[in-house]
Amino acid sequence: xxxxxxxxxxxxxxxxxxxxxxxxxxxxxxxxxxxxxxxxxxxxxxxxxxxxxxxxxxxxxxxxxxxxxxxxxxxxxxxxxxxxxxxxxxxxx
Numbered sequence: 001x002x003x004x005x006x007x008x009x010x011x012x013x014x015x016x017x018x019x020x021x022x023x024x025x026x027x028x029x030x031x032x033x034x035x036x037x038x039x040x041x042x043x044x045x046x047x048x049x050x051x052x053x054x055x056x057x058x059x060x061x062x063x064x065x066x067x068x069x070x071x072x073x074x075x076x077x078x079x080x081x082x083x084x085x086x087x088x089x090x091x092x093x
Contacts, residue, residue: 022059033077044078
């Protein structure tokens with residue numbers, strides 16, 4: 001599952017367009033998606049959605065960057081973690 005707690009930053013986009021609060025939140029979200037040993041798939045999906053919502057509130061001008069650069073990477077990290085080729089389209093509990 002996880003990678004022993006190491007945070008792989010090779011897939012992360014340039015956070016330059018985000019303010020410090022967003023950068024910290026994105027870093028923590030990626031670390032959680034990749035490394036939290038207790039994380040369940042449904043929790044990962046909720047974390048991604050909560051992160052998108054928070055970015056839209058904190059940095060409305062960065063939503064497009066989030067959706068085009070960050071969201072696909074978060075989804076990819078979650079799929080890799082759970083060995084999936086795609087994520088469910090419908091909400092799961």
